[in-house]
Amino acid sequence: MLQFGSDSKIATLPSGIRIAYRIFPGKSKVPLFCVHGLTGNLKNFEPIAQGLSKKGITVIVYDLRGRGNSDKPKEEYSARVHAQDLKELATILGYSKISILSHSLGAWIALRFAEKFPSFLEKAVLIDGGGELSIKRKISNLLMIQGSLARLGRRIPSKEIYLQEAKKSPLLSAWNMNIQNFLLYELESVGILSPSLIPGDNFYGPVICSIPPFVIDSELKNMGGAMRPSGIVARLFKDPKEFFKTVQENKIMPYSALRCPVLVLRALKPNFKPGDELLPSSAIEKMKEKIQNLKVYELTDKNHYESVLLEDKERDQEIFKFLKS
Template sequence: MLQIGSDPKIAELPSGIRIAYQIFPGKSQIPLFCVHGLTGNLRNFEPIAKSLSKKGITVITYDLRGRGKSDKPKTEYSPKIHAQDLKELANFLGYGKIFVLSHSLGSWITLRLAEKYPGFIDKAILVDGGGELSVKRKISNLIMIQSSLARLGRNIPNKEVYLEEAKKSPILSAWNENIQDFLLYELESSGTLSPSLMPKGETRPFGPVLCSIPPFVIESELKSMGGSMTLSGIALRFLKSPIEFIRSVRENRVMPYWALDFPVLVIRALKPNFKPGDELLPNSAIRKMKEKIKDLQVLELKDKNHYECVLLEDAVRDAEIYNFLKS
């Protein structure tokens, strides 16, 4: 049943949604599913997936609905919906119990998965996400990710310009083939180009391009968590529907840590994203996790920020993940 190869495969779920996934084979009976963040894709985890696969862990990466090569329906998006997709994808591949490694928004999805399907997760790794945050901190985090949202919906002359803009971003202090592949994977052509103008053998988008993540997807995701892509959008939501806004804020104020009745490893990025103190998991969030999650380990990555903690290679991180899964 498993399909292995360099190109993503497609699983059609019972819901009708088609999800793109990739398998890095190993010998482990329980596979590790990797759940990316808000504007990520399955290429986010290549450094980790390759490292763990070599050590014998079966790793499965996939595109959330609305990203990459997965379907992008004009419907609601939320961690609960993604949790359902993950359960159906695991069942499609023949698994009744899984490990989960999730980054940023993916950590919220892991929490909702544990809440909805007790006994399904064997162990979980939450990478720089899933913390209980104050309203002030949530707004601070939203401001921090604005630069990563700026690429959505923009027509760019070509992929070379797209990559050059990314290289100039202060978010990334390093550049390598993994980061380049992650960014190229999310591109799609935004116009038509005569076949006669296409370079011979070119398979990736050529000519005018744009990021394949529709802005409406991200707006819906943030709305489900009580936010918006802009601060003005938050204010507008409150003015238009204060009751619904307050309900969504209350629902996401307290995380369902009670559902994490299995070992949990939290990986925390401590390198500033733009300025000191703007980490996505502040000390207050870690304290609450330690209070409420009964079997918790914490790994701090002092030399990596929120994005680098998954995009860059790190032998110590990968060894800690492997030891955690095998213990």
Template sequence: MNKPIKRAFLDTEDGQILYRIGGEGEPLLLLHMNPRSSDEYRELMSILVKKYRVIAMDMMGFGDSDKPPRMYTIADYAKTVITLLNELGIKTTSILGHHFGAFITGEVAATSPERVEKIILCNVAGFGEEGKAELSRRFTKGFNIKEDGSHLIERWSARASYAGSAELNHRWVLDDLKCFGYPLYAVWAVGNYCLDAAERFSSIKCPTLMLWGIHDVEEFEKLGLAKEKDRFFITKAIPHGKVVDFPGGTICMMNQIPEEISKVVMEFLDNTSV
């Protein structure tokens, strides 16, 4: 019998946050990438709820959460995580974050270590000065609605080559469209955080697992956003972390290979020696 996953809203001073929750046992919080939502973890949650109490939230500005009244920093996003944990009565949790969500995960572990058991950081890109500038050039204006509707096919085409299915690409585009007409909050937040990320992450002491989809890493280098070699800043900052590579893992890997990812994640979470 499948464990039911329910949706609910959390009221905050800056608006409402949607979250999905299901399962029983030790808590595990999932933080999505930009410009996705908790839908990014639909497949993964259905597996993990069999063993854990799993929560996935739409970060402010994404999915069905409200748009924040100002540009949010990674520190702001980390505070919303703590707000949700407090609302749910969760004293400590493990956290998995992908891309944008991984930076938030690291910040929570650095600033609120007493609330974190273990963390899983997925596809953390090493953005240098050039990468930060390219992020700003490409994305900070956000997605704009065009009179002829051409923005719809543009978003469809953006990742059609590696989404793997029309159904998954459709889900991504739906998340894209909820961001149209607003700033890409995550890009601004990561851009203002990334150059200090190594220093911030160096204070993390909890058990840490680092996952990389190699196709994703290679694609970021092709786009001029982040060099493959620069991803290793995180292994230097968190030398006690364990690293697992998925050779064919794309930016969509949470949806495409949930069985492989969940196996590695569960082995890490259940290992009492780390």
């Protein structure tokens, strides 16, 4: 079922997976593909995409598999799997070279894309993600995102209540229609009223977030985490060899694969408390050390979620200047 407010198209990849996408046309020969975060969808980047499109940049936003209108198979989910999907999507749409604008998990995907297809990548923008972190810091970050995971699998009486709960989140200091559209897009109706009796895009009765919990659990497992901290301990005891193998694989990021210019946008505003930012200073220093053509821009008044959900003309101008340089 297409989500609320959907105006996306569907591309069927060679793997058989169907991916939902939307193109914001421009005159640039190299398009910008926007890769959202763990519980995001293509609506995350639409406001930025609209602005860049007006300035002549062709922008493609899409739903990762497991989100929005894209397929949600009961298979493994990982940054490498998403990187392959992105390559296939870009090829189907007729592109042999792309730039990437990514957020959070999307930054991991961008790095794995660079690792697998280095010559395919023109430029990369990593927003608040892709850092090399200690195990302690990873656990801290996992605890920080628990609030955003709480909505998964929950049956909510109505979309109005769903939005009311979101508005109360301490992670957002402001509210706008872009955030509302992003949240409505991820909803599915679980009411008993026949779809033929529902006018337009309205929801009647109970709703649920369309992201299956097994999708997020698989993503986190492949990053050495779990939906709940207790799950990390359980995986450690169940298969310590496999657990430490996963941790080791994610310990060092493939920065050397980035042969293109890179812009990192770092959110400095605390999410809940000072020092809980997702890209600590230590991670930024490692990026500066290992990524040759790197520029860092700091978002002093935004946290991890606000870095893409809230409007910011200076942020958007910085991205545009980087892409045009």
